[in-house]
Amino acid sequence: VKNYIDEMLHEKRSLHFSLIDPDKIRSIDELSRLSKQLYDAGTDAFLIGGTLGISKSELELCLDILEDFEIPKILFPSNINIVSEKADAVLFMSLLNSDDIYYVIGAQVMGAPIIKKNKLEPLSTAYIIIGHGGTAGHIGRARVIPFDNFELASAYVMAAEFMGMDFAYLEAGSGSPETVKPEMVSAVKKISRINLIVGGGIRSEEKAEKIASAGADIIVTGNVIESNIENATKIIRRIKQTKSIE
Numbered sequence: 001v002k003n004y005i006d007e008m009l010h011e012k013r014s015l016h017f018s019l020i021d022p023d024k025i026r027s028i029d030e031l032s033r034l035s036k037q038l039y040d041a042g043t044d045a046f047l048i049g050g051t052l053g054i055s056k057s058e059l060e061l062c063l064d065i066l067e068d069f070e071i072p073k074i075l076f077p078s079n080i081n082i083v084s085e086k087a088d089a090v091l092f093m094s095l096l097n098s099d100d101i102y103y104v105i106g107a108q109v110m111g112a113p114i115i116k117k118n119k120l121e122p123l124s125t126a127y128i129i130i131g132h133g134g135t136a137g138h139i140g141r142a143r144v145i146p147f148d149n150f151e152l153a154s155a156y157v158m159a160a161e162f163m164g165m166d167f168a169y170l171e172a173g174s175g176s177p178e179t180v181k182p183e184m185v186s187a188v189k190k191i192s193r194i195n196l197i198v199g200g201g202i203r204s205e206e207k208a209e210k211i212a213s214a215g216a217d218i219i220v221t222g223n224v225i226e227s228n229i230e231n232a233t234k235i236i237r238r239i240k241q242t243k244s245i246e
């Protein structure tokens with residue numbers, strides 16, 4: 001999966017990942033319909049996860065439905081219960097700005113042997129929570145980085161790069177009223193070559209385009225898939241047309 005992402009990023013455009021939260025899916029038919037629309041629009045991977053209310057059976061049901069699509073299925077775990085051998089890879093995340101050691105290294109120690117057993121490819125990721133932070137920020141006891149503190153965000157991303165992580169995820173929180181600012185994305189990209197994932201609150205094509213042209217390597221949308229699938233597919237198409245200004 002890491003090689004697939006690296007190859008796609010050589011094309012100098014941002015990738016789009018569709019976040020499927022098993023707790024928010026109302027029926028199998030709905031997920032089949034939505035995932036086909038996302039795939040047809042050109043989403044580059046499915047992320048599967050969420051913070052609250054996910055059971056293993058719901059997770060695996062989602063993975064069974066997504067199996068038909070020939071793009072990676074990547075777990076986006078909030079805790080060690082979000083693991084399944086039916087996925088291809090897992091964002092192996094450390095919540096770098098958490099005050100709780102469990103989210104920095106505790107869950108990772110407990111999760112690593114489970115990931116090994118399930119033969120999942122770990123994608124080493126610094127999870128950095130910005131601004132609103134949403135449920136992930138609350139549960140993860142994040143000391144959130146203000147939306148306009150580019151220097152602090154850049155320092156976290158540099159630290160992640162120096163620790164050898166492959167990805168840094170700037171997360172405004174699912175459903176956040178504001179997104180990570182495009183100016184923060186370009187500030188971070190100026191000082192680091194790490195693959196930058198940006199998500200949280202992205203609901204419009206215009207905002208997605210600004211974040212993509214600021215240099216985000218991967219853009220994640222979640223809520224808009226369930227609330228407005230037309231917008232979700234427009235966002236994907238717009239991202240695919242946008243060249244990064246790096």
Ligand code: 1GP
Nearest residue numbers: 174175199200201222223
């Ligand atoms: C959440 O970044 C993702 O972890 C996506 O956020 O649901 O607001 O699109 P949204």
